[in-house]
Amino acid sequence: MPANTALVVSAHSADFVWRAGGAIALHAAKGWEVTVICLSYGERGESAKLWRQPGMTMEKVKAGREAEAKRAAQVLGVHDIQFWDLGDYPINLTNEAFFRLVDVFRAIHPKFMLTHSEKDIYNHDHPAVTAWAQNARITAQAHGHNPHQKVLGAPPVFLFEPHQPEQCDWKPDVLLGIDSVWEKKRAAIECMEGQEHLWEYYTRVALQRGAQAARNSEKKITYGEGYQAVFPHVVETLA
Template identity: 40%
Template sequence: MDFVWRCAGTIAKYASAGAKVRIIDLTFGERGESAEVWASRPGIRVEEVKEIRRAEADEAAALLGAEIRYLDFDDHPMVLDKLHYLKLVDEIRDFNPTVALTHHTEDPLNFDHPEAARAFFWALRCAAVPGVSPETKKIGRVKVCMFEPDQPEFCNFKPDTFIDITDVMDVKLKAMSLVDSQAYLVENYTGRAQYRGYLAQRVSGNKAIRYAEAYMRFEPYVGEAFV
């Protein structure tokens, strides 16, 4: 469900402009990120928690205009091997993205998050190599940005990219409201979007910006002129 908090505005913005967006959900967050479900329903089984989380994700993705696919790798801890990576390679090659968003590579408060980033970057590398799963076509260059962690101060997250989501903030708010299993994050990410909007406004001089989402580029910008 991290896509709802960290990049729902960006997803909605791209989807509303006609872009095809696919969300790859590595886990349902059924153990480590569903505390409210476990607390409110003593005796609930892990498969039932997964069903709750999947229903929330399905509804949120549909609202944002994105397709969503589930790999169900399990969480807390998320322990991945070569077979997991190759499943992710298949997903990447099947969709063949030009832009990809993923977790930041550091998060001492939730080690599943950097593990997800590590898996993505390994899979992205493998998806670009013709000798890996040669029965499928390798991908080209992909622009990658890492979205903002829940507590960036602990994660060495230093944003260098802000996406103005002012015109779709109402959609993000609706998407966040669908995630009852993590309702405590709504206030956090509403305030964060406001703060990032303030910074984006200051940096750009565009006073129309009210809400934004923050990212770190994985690779530096290359061009013939400053933009």
């Protein structure tokens, strides 16, 4: 088992790019093995550009979204990207998939997990995935689940930014500077051709979080990402 692993649970195939691409690229550049699980392709609600093309079918949309996400993952340095095809609007979080995620936790023992905000009035797939993924984390910690396996420790969970945070009761308490990997994130964003209308939006988000990160530190930061921590930070010092 590698020393440093991380897990990103993404409801749809583009979410990990917009919301956590910088964190993924930063850790990958430091040698971390980042696993990304795309539970859905976003084939119904997040592929409008593809559906406007003549002769489009569900299978073509899924194939297109998977190809985009794979290109983005390669740019970011993702170690392993998985597509579980659990449906979209609504996502179908099955019992079988739940224990599959528990198995992933037990297999890679991530040092942290990134996933969605706990509220999102515009996309109920997102908070459903968050509650589900955190339940899987809890099961992976349970000594009575597959007791022959090593139980999961207590990896911190960080919730990435929803599309309209003010409406989702989401407030960042972790600001991550991503200047060193911004070009990678932007390149990954541009891989998501099915949602081209979001490219500039998430560039503006990165600039805003970068400005906040600079304001709250002594560092010169232009681009950033915001996260909300679920659990208290356990530290050795306060400096």
